[in-house]
Every structure is written in structure tokens, then in C-alpha cells.
Amino acid sequence: MSAAPSIDVERLLEGLNPPQREAVTHEGGPLLILAGAGSGKTRVLTHRIAWLVGTGRVQPNEILAITFTNKAAAEMRERVELLVGRRTRAMWVMTFHAACARMLRVEAPRLGYTRQFTIYDQADSRRLVKRSIDELGIDPKRFTPAAIQHQISDAKNKLRDADAYGQMVGSFFEQTVADVYRLYESELHRMNAMDFDDLLFRSVNVLELFPEVRERYTTAFRHILVDEYQDTNHAQYRWLQLLTGEERNLMVVGDDSQAIFGFRGADITNILDFEEEFPDALTVKLEQNYRSTQTILSAANAVISNNRGRKNKNLWTDLGQGDPIHVRELDDEHAEARFVAREIERIVDEGASRAEIAVFYRTNAQSRVLEDTLVRANLAYQVIGGTKFYERAEVKDAVAYLTLLLNPQDVVAFTRVANSPRRGIGATSLGRVTGFANTMGIPVFDAAADPEEVPGLGAAAVKAFTRFMGTMRVLRERAETGPPVAELLEEVLRETGYLEALEAERTIEAQGRIENLAELVEVAREYDGTAESPTLGEFLQQIALIADADTRVDDEGLITLMTLHNAKGLEFPIVFMIGCEEGVFPHSRALDEGGLEEERRLAYVGITRAERDLYMTYARTRNVFGARTYGARSRFVDEVPVDLTDREEQRLAPGMRPRATVWDDGDIDAARMSPVAYSLGDDVKHAAFGIGKVIAVEPGGIVVLHFRDHGDRKFVADLAPLERVS
DNA sequence: CCGATAGAGTTTTTT
DNA sequence: ACTCTATCGG
Numbered sequence: 001m002s003a004a005p006s007i008d009v010e011r012l013l014e015g016l017n018p019p020q021r022e023a024v025t026h027e028g029g030p031l032l033i034l035a036g037a038g039s040g041k042t043r044v045l046t047h048r049i050a051w052l053v054g055t056g057r058v059q060p061n062e063i064l065a066i067t068f069t070n071k072a073a074a075e076m077r078e079r080v081e082l083l084v085g086r087r088t089r090a091m092w093v094m095t096f097h098a099a100c101a102r103m104l105r106v107e108a109p110r111l112g113y114t115r116q117f118t119i120y121d122q123a124d125s126r127r128l129v130k131r132s133i134d135e136l137g138i139d140p141k142r143f144t145p146a147a148i149q150h151q152i153s154d155a156k157n158k159l160r161d162a163d164a165y166g167q168m169v170g171s172f173f174e175q176t177v178a179d180v181y182r183l184y185e186s187e188l189h190r191m192n193a194m195d196f197d198d199l200l201f202r203s204v205n206v207l208e209l210f211p212e213v214r215e216r217y218t219t220a221f222r223h224i225l226v227d228e229y230q231d232t233n234h235a236q237y238r239w240l241q242l243l244t245g246e247e248r249n250l251m252v253v254g255d256d257s258q259a260i261f262g263f264r265g266a267d268i269t270n271i272l273d274f275e276e277e278f279p280d281a282l283t284v285k286l287e288q289n290y291r292s293t294q295t296i297l298s299a300a301n302a303v304i305s306n307n308r309g310r311k312n313k314n315l316w317t318d319l320g321q322g323d324p325i326h327v328r329e330l331d332d333e334h335a336e337a338r339f340v341a342r343e344i345e346r347i348v349d350e351g352a353s354r355a356e357i358a359v360f361y362r363t364n365a366q367s368r369v370l371e372d373t374l375v376r377a378n379l380a381y382q383v384i385g386g387t388k389f390y391e392r393a394e395v396k397d398a399v400a401y402l403t404l405l406l407n408p409q410d411v412v413a414f415t416r417v418a419n420s421p422r423r424g425i426g427a428t429s430l431g432r433v434t435g436f437a438n439t440m441g442i443p444v445f446d447a448a449a450d451p452e453e454v455p456g457l458g459a460a461a462v463k464a465f466t467r468f469m470g471t472m473r474v475l476r477e478r479a480e481t482g483p484p485v486a487e488l489l490e491e492v493l494r495e496t497g498y499l500e501a502l503e504a505e506r507t508i509e510a511q512g513r514i515e516n517l518a519e520l521v522e523v524a525r526e527y528d529g530t531a532e533s534p535t536l537g538e539f540l541q542q543i544a545l546i547a548d549a550d551t552r553v554d555d556e557g558l559i560t561l562m563t564l565h566n567a568k569g570l571e572f573p574i575v576f577m578i579g580c581e582e583g584v585f586p587h588s589r590a591l592d593e594g595g596l597e598e599e600r601r602l603a604y605v606g607i608t609r610a611e612r613d614l615y616m617t618y619a620r621t622r623n624v625f626g627a628r629t630y631g632a633r634s635r636f637v638d639e640v641p642v643d644l645t646d647r648e649e650q651r652l653a654p655g656m657r658p659r660a661t662v663w664d665d666g667d668i669d670a671a672r673m674s675p676v677a678y679s680l681g682d683d684v685k686h687a688a689f690g691i692g693k694v695i696a697v698e699p700g701g702i703v704v705l706h707f708r709d710h711g712d713r714k715f716v717a718d719l720a721p722l723e724r725v726s
Numbered sequence: 727c728c729g730a731t732a733g734a735g736t737t738t739t740t741t
Numbered sequence: 742a743c744t745c746t747a748t749c750g751g
Contacts, residue, residue, distance in 0.1 A: 068741065097741055122740080144735090196741060231741095263739065363738055365742095385740085419727095426727045460727090545741075565739045587738050595738095602739080625736075625742070 007054030007084055012047055023284040024048045028057075030278035031251040032271075036315045037300070037608035038291030038571065041253050045225055046076060048251065049091070050083035052223055061090040062222040064243070068231060070095055070546060072569060076227070092221070096236050097545050100199040105541075107206045107213060116537055118193040118407050119544040123391060125149060125195040128412055132183040143176050151177040152184060156197035157233040157265030159204060161185070192409045200235040207242040218245035228569070229254030229274075233265040248278070256311050257304050260565060260602050262595065272311065289315045291571050291611050293322025299614070299640045300607040306639055307597045315608075324646045326615040327637060333366075333579075333622040337373035340576050340617065344379055344559060347574060347613075354380060358560040358572040360606050362585040366578065367561050374559065384562035390543060394502070394513040395520055399543065401492045404472070405479040406536055408445030411437075418448075421501035423468055429461040449473070471495050485539045486524035493517060564606045575610035577603075580618040581631030603636040616640070 013021055020040060023033050024047045035041035049065060052058045065080075067073045073094045081088040092099060105115055120128065129152065130145040151174075155165045162185045166178040188194065194202060207214045221243055226232070229252035232240075244250045252274060259268040275281050289297055297315045304310070330336040344357055359370060367383055374381050389395060397420050400413040407413070411434055419425040436454045437447035451457055451465035475495060479488055493499045499517070502510045527542065528534045560572070564585075579585055586599035607614060616637050621630050 070741090095741065141734090146736095199741095260739075261741090264741080365737055368742095422728080424727070428727080563739065585738095589738060598739095623742080627742095 007050060009051065009054050012051055012054060012083065016043075016047065017288055019284050019286055020044050020047075022282075023286075024051050026251075026282055026284075028247060028249050030248050030274075030281035032274045032278075032281050032283045033251070033253040033286060034283065034311050034313060035253050035255055035286040036289060036313050037255065037258065037605070038289040039286035039315070040290055041227070041255075041286060042076065042079065044286070045227060045251075045253060046079040046083060049080050049223075049225065053084050053087060058223050059090075060084070060087040062220065063091040063093075063225070064099070064221040064223070065091060065093040065225045065227075066099060066240075067093075067095055067227045069569075070098070072227060073098070095545065096232075096239070097196060097199050100203040100239070101541055101545065103203050103206070103217070104194070104199065105537075107210075108202070110206055110210060110213070111202055112189065113192055113194070113202075114407075116192070116406050118191070118403050118410050118413070119199065119541060120188070120193050120195045120412065121390075121544060122149075122196065123396070124193075124412050128187060129180060129184055132180050132187060136179055136183060138176055138180070143173060148177050148180050152181045153195075153197050154265055155181065156195075156201050157235050159201060159235050159238060161201075187411075190409070191411050192407055193412070197235070200239055204235060204238050204242065207239070214242055217243055221245070222247060223249040223251070225251045225253070227253050228258075230256050230259040230268055230271045231261045231266045232270050234267055234270075235265075237267065237270045250278075255313075257307070257313065257601055258568065258605050260568065260598060260605060262598050285313060287313055287315055289317045289608075290319075292317060292608060293319055293612060295322050295324060295644050296607060296610050296614055299325055299644050300604050302641050302644075303600060303607065303636055303639045304604045307600050323613050325640060325644055326613065327640075327645045327647045328615065328617045329633070330617060330619045331621070332619050333369045334373070336578055336617050336619045336622075337370045340370065340578060340615075341373045341377040341379060343576075343615065344374075345377065348379075352574065354557050354559045356573040357576075358562070358567070358570070358574070358609065359576040359578060360562060360564045360567050360609070361577075361579050362564060362587055362602075364563060366584075370561060370578070379559060380557060381559040381561055384560065385566050389516070389519070390546060392513075392516055394516055397498065398489065398493060398517060398520055399540065401475075401496065401498075402485075402489065402536060403540060404445070405476050405488075405492075406540065408476075409443040411444050414444045414448070417496075418468065421497050423497070424460060424464040425468065426461075429457060429464070432456050432461075433465070445469075445472075479536060482535070484525075484528040485534060485536055486521050486528050488536065489521055489524050493521075564602045567609050568605050571609050571611055573611045574613045574615075575606070576615040576617065577606045578617045579622075580616045580634035580637050581622070582634055583629070583631040584622070584624075585634055585636070600636065600639075603634075 013024065016024060017040075020043065023031065023044050026048075033041060033044060035044070045065070049063055052063070053060055065073075065076060067076060077088055077091075077093040080091070080093065092102075094102070101119065104113075104117070108115060108117055126145055126149050129149045130140065133140050133143070133145055133148065155161075162178065162182040165174075165181055169175045169178050188198065207217070222245065224240065224244060226240065231254075240250065252271065254271045256268055256271050259266060259271070262268065275283060292300075294317055297317055301314060328336075328339055330339050340359060344354070347357065348354060361367060361370075364385055371381070371383065390399070397417055400410075400416040403410055403413040404417060415430055415434065418430050433448050433451070433454050434444055437444040440447065447454060448465050449469045451462040451469075454462075457465075475488075475492055478491060483491075499514065502514050502517075523543070524539060527539050531538065564577070577585075583591075585603070586596055590596065590599045616634075618631075618633050618637065621628055623629070
């Protein structure tokens with residue numbers, strides 16, 4: 001205990017419930033925590049780390065704590081620091097990707113990369129896939145870069161390299177993917193670059209190929225703790241397996257009901273089979289929820305009970321029943337947005353802070369209408385996700401310049417900046433130079449530095465390259481002196497003429513871009529100020545691994561808008577889930593691909609984010625791709641027992657049977673699909689509007705009625721209080 | 727080589 | 742509806 005005199009171990013355990021305490025004080029060996037939503041899993045993780053350190057069982061630098069997002073890592077680090085103080089600094093508390101990158105910065109030379117390898121984000125990677133497709137003469141219309149990239153990523157997540165993938169191709173498509181994969185791989189390697197998936201794949205390679213490396217890390221990390229284990233993919237699973245030493249001190253925390261990243265290769269069986277893999281594992285279930293009212297939890301339990309093959313859990317709370325769940329049907333997405341805005345105004349008038357309110361939607365595209373409405377209502381908000389700062393063209397350009405200074409072999413970066421700003425280097429000339437570099441087996445940077453040697457290059461192009469490379473040479477020399485990153489960046493923007501070109505545009509868009517670049521310089525300045533020993537390489541790695549979800553600010557009086565996926569791990573007193581319509585949520589593409597259960601888990605995640613009030617809204621009609629569509633109310637709304645809600649339509653139509661609340665898995669609501677019982681010209685009586693005539697019948701069970709005194713109105717035929725009178 | 731125009735594909739979710 | 746891409750004329 002002398003190692004940690006300042007930690008009061010008894011106090012660490014105070015306020016923990018029995019299962020939490022059992023998890024925190026587990027002696028050693030494999031440990032599985034099935035942590036329901038809001039059951040205090042971060043508390044268990046942080047307290048366990050503190051307990052391990054505080055009781056002298058482990059040194060801080062022997063801890064490896066893994067999360068999925070930087071935000072979660074930062075939060076965990078902060079909370080551990082509150083418990084054990086400065087010692088936290090010696091711990092590895094970071095994301096899978098950051099940990100792998102850190103490992104590879106040391107070990108990559110063993111695999112033929114330099115330590116300065118570049119990390120490609122998805123867009124960079126997509127561009128390289130596209131280039132590979134073009135080079136192979138494949139028709140990019142028949143096989144889109146996106147589809148092929150997804151296949152390749154999938155393969156990498158399963159630790160299949162191009163050869164392994166090639167061995168098991170079945171279709172022509174897969175054969176094509178195999179070809180692209182092979183070329184893409186060799187291109188990446190040639191450019192000294194790794195994509196996100198490579199970070200894991202290559203780390204696994206190093207650990208598998210070099211026993212002494214593996215030995216070093218398994219000895220170093222005596223305790224490994226993993227958050228959100230249900231979202232790990234096979235590569236991550238294997239990586240953990242390789243790092244787990246003989247003591248087998250692997251603790252995983254997760255909730256199979258919240259597994260929502262299957263589309264990205266996450267393999268839910270990792271958590272479901274943990275006990276089989278480690279038969280002596282201690283399993284602890286955390287079922288007491290400290291976040292939400294019983295009404296919200298009952299709703300979540302009811303919805304998720306429609307999924308099969310789960311670890312059984314039942315959330316409960318002693319916080320009381322609370323308000324019913326607010327369910328609202330609106331005419332269209334605009335009415336839905338107005339309802340949300342009005343309701344927010346009301347809630348804020350009653351004294352809530354805007355920061356307590358979040359709106360969740362299935363797809364990013366849904367935020368636009370909402371944003372318009374909130375702006376008009378003068379309600380301040382922040383959007384998480386969507387177009388990200390680091391994906392903006394000007395930011396990517398600036399980053400590409402910096403990347404190129406460090407890694408002159410990076411063709412993607414080179415082609416990105418060669419003619420940006422315009423300097424007379426067109427696609428043709430650029431292709432000649434990269435092609436020449438390719439055939440000669442030299443870095444593009446060198447080929448471009450000697451443009452006279454490149455065959456077929458016109459005099460104008462030679463001049464343009466000479467000038468461009470002159471600037472780049474000066475900048476490289478400057479970079480090698482190791483200036484502050486912010487200064488280097490400013491020089492780059494000035495010397496390359498990038499800023500000048502934007503200023504010359506004199507448009508609002510250009511002004512916005514200049515501001516974004518200024519912000520990037522600020523980011524760099526902050527990095528220079530806070531990093532222990534700032535280097536350009538480390539800065540680039542940091543921003544390559546950053547995600548927009550990490551930029552969320554708390555408590556600034558802003559309403560938070562985000563996708564349901566981004567909402568994982570967060571909580572808000574008041575939550576709106578909008579767009580609860582079949583086809584939107586559950587998403588039509590997920591339905592096609594049999595992903596209904598994952599969609600339902602997404603609903604579960606959304607519902608359980610709410611502490612006090614939950615709204616579920618849906619629109620009778622909305623614009624998708626510019627076309628009007630009609631989606632029936634989401635089955636997830638119907639899976640919430642009616643008596644937990646304030647659903648009005650039930651009361652308006654006495655005698656109408658409550659909607660079924662349980663479906664067979666993947667089944668379609670028979671009633672909803674049944675043909676509408678109305679035909680054109682029928683006379684119909686509406687409880688509120690009186691007699692009307694059917695003037696149209698639309699897909700999704702919609703009837704359009706004309707009323708003499710109320711004009712034309714649309715109804716969901718089997719929900720509206722309608723009666724045929726003719 | 728560049729800019730304008732037309733056409734197509736896009737939108738599921740992201741470290 | 743919007744953005745990216747291919748094509749054409751300058």
C-alpha cells in the first residue's frame with residue numbers, strides 16, 4: 001500500500017451497490033460486466049482502476065484502459081484523476097485506434113513503414129480506392145468505390161489480407177474487390193500510409209509476428225479494461241487477446257442491448273461468448289439504473305424484449321414513475337420541427353436549461369429542417385456529427401500540406417495540394433508525374449522536383465512544377481527545424497498562396513473557409529501550448545484520430561442535435577426522438593438487410609438516454625430525396641405499451657383496439673399492410689371534421705379526404721377516427 | 727487548363 | 742434537394 005498512500009480505499013467503495021462493489025474489488029482474472037444503460041459502468045471502471053492502484057495491486061503504468069471515442073477516454077481519465085491524482089498520467093487511457101497508433105509509432109519499422117507513416121481517414125482512403133479502381137480499368141458505376149471500400153474494410157476488420165480475401169471469392173464482385181484490395185494495399189504501403197483499419201490490423205500483425213514485442217506489451221499491461229465491449233470487431237478482439245498476459249486480467253464492460261455498430265464490423269458474439277472463452281470469468285450484472293424514471297425504463301425494456309438472443313437484463317430504478325412518454329403525430333417534417341421547437345420553448349420557460357435538451361434522429365439529413373426551425377425560433381443549438389470540421393476541403397488541404405512535409409511519399413496528399421490553389425497543374429500533368437514516379441519507383445515528391453525528366457510534360461507545366469516545388473522545398477527545410485506547428489501552418493498557408501487565393505475570391509464562402517483555417521491554426525497553437533514535446537507528426541496523428549463527437553460542449557446553454565448513434569454513452573433530462581416512422585427509423589436499408597434487431601437496439605439506446613421526459617414524434621409524410629413519402633408510424637412506437645404514453649389517438653377513437661405491442665421478429669404489421677378499406681369517392685365521417693369525401697388513397701394506408709368546411713386533409717386510415725357512411 | 731453545365735447518385739449509422 | 746462527376750467550349 002505504500003505505493004499509493006493518498007488513496008482512501010474504504011471511501012472508494014462507499015456509495016457503490018453490491019454488484020458494483022463486487023466488480024470493483026474483483027481480485028484478478030477475466031471479468032465480464034453486463035452493464036445496463038445508466039447503471040454506473042463508468043463509475044465501476046474508474047473505481048476499479050483506482051482500487052487496483054490504491055491497494056498497490058498494480059502500478060499506474062501497468063493499466064491499459066480502452067474506449068471507443070476520445071471523448072469517453074478523456075472523461076475516464078478525468079474521473080480517474082479525481083480518484084488517484086497525478087498518477088493517472090502514466091496510464092494508457094485511450095481509444096483502440098490511438099493505442100494502436102501509439103504502438104505503431106514505435107513498431108511500424110518492423111513492417112516496412114517509417115515511424116512517420118500517415119493515417120488516412122475514410123475520405124482519403126476512399127480516394128485511394130477510387131484511384132485503384134480507375135487504374136485497374138474497372139467501371140466505377142458498376143462497382144462504386146464506396147461499396148468496394150466497405151468490403152475491404154470489412155475484410156480488414158476480420159483480419160483478412162488481400163491474399164486471404166482473394167482465396168475465398170465467390171462472385172464476380174468479390175473478384176473485383178480482391179483485385180482492388182491487392183492494389184490498394186500495395187499503394188498504401190508504398191505511400192507509407194495506413195487507413196483506420198490498418199492501425200488495428202498492423203498492430204495485430206506486429207504482435208503475432210514478433211513474440212518479443214508481444215512479450216513486452218503483455219508484461220507491461222498487467223490489467224486491461226475495455227469499455228463498450230459489445231461494439232468490438234474481430235480485429236479488436238484479437239488485439240485484446242494478444243495483449244492479455246498470463247494473469248488474464250481482462251475486464252470488459254458492455255451491454256449487448258446497446259450493440260449498434262454491426263454495420264461497421266462490430267461482432268456482438270464477442271460479448272455474448274465471453275463466458276465461453278473464459279469459463280472461469282466472473283460475470284457481474286448491473287441492472288439498477290440511476291438515470292431514468294421507471295416509465296422510461298419500462299418502455300426501453302418492453303421495446304428490447306422483442307429482440308431474441310440477448311443476455312437477460314431488466315433495468316429498474318427507485319427514482320419513481322415520472323411522466324408518461326409523449327407520443328405525437330405531426331403532418332410533416334416541418335410540423336414536427338415546429339412542435340419540437342414550441343415544446344422546447346415551453347420547457348425552457350418552465351425553467352429548464354437548453355443544455356438539458358437533446359434531439360435525436362436516425363440520419364444526419366434530418367437535422368436540416370430542424371435547424372431551420374430552431375434558428376427561426378431563436379433557440380441556440382449545436383449539431384454533433386454531420387459535416388465535420390476536419391473533413392472540410394480547406395482544412396483537409398492544409399493538413400495535406402503538413403502531411404506532405406513529413407511524408408513526401410504520400411501521393412494522396414500530393415495530388416490533393418498540387419493544384420490547390422490553382423497554379424496551372426492540371427489533372428493531365430499531375431497524372432504524368434505520378435505515373436512517372438510510379439514506373440521509376442521513386443517518391444512523387446522527387447519526380448515533381450525534377451519536372452524536366454518527366455516525359456510528355458509541357459513547358460508551362462514544367463514551369464509550374466518548378467515553382468511549386470521551390471516553395472515546398474523551402475517549407476520542408478523550415479519544417480525540419482522543428483518550429484511550433486501553428487507557425488509552420490501559417491507559413492504554409494501564406495507561402496503556398498492558399499490564403500491569398502481565398503482572400504481574392506471575396507465571397508462569403510471563402511470568408512468562411514478563411515475562418516476555418518484560422519480555427520485550425522488555433523487548434524495547432526493550443527496543441528503547441530499543451531503537448532509535452534510538440535512535434536508535427538504527433539499533431540497530425542492527433543487530428544487524424546479526432547472525431548466530431550469529441551467536440552461536443554457541455555452546459556453552454558445549447559440544445560444538442562445528433563444521430564442516435566452519436567447519442568450512445570450520453571444522457572439528457574429531456575430527449576426528443578424524431579422521425580419515428582417505418583423506413584426512417586427503422587431505416588429502410590436496415591430492414592432490407594435484416595438489421596431490424598440492431599435498429600431496435602438503437603431505439604433502446606435512444607430511449608435510455610432520457611432521464612425525465614421522452615418524446616417520440618413521427619410525421620405522416622416527409623420529403624425524402626425531394627419526393628414526398630408516407631411512412632407508417634414506427635413499430636418501435638407501438639412496442640412501447642400504450643399505458644406508458646400519453647397517446648391521444650387512442651382516446652379520440654373509443655372502442656379502437658390498442659395496437660399490438662409485440663411482433664414476431666422481422667415480421668411486418670399485418671394490419672398496417674392490409675389494403676385500405678376506402679376507395680375514391682367514398683363518403684366518410686370524421687369524429688371532428690364531420691362528413692368528407694375520399695379524394696385520394698396513398699401508399700402507407702393514407703387517405704386524403706375533402707371536407708366542405710375544413711378543406712383537404714390526410715389521415716392514416718386505420719388510426720384516424722373515421723367511419724364510412726355511404 | 728479552367729469554368730460552366732448537365733446528369734447521376736445519394737443518405738444509415740463512424741473510430 | 743444537394744453534391745459530386747463527366748463532358749464540352751473557351
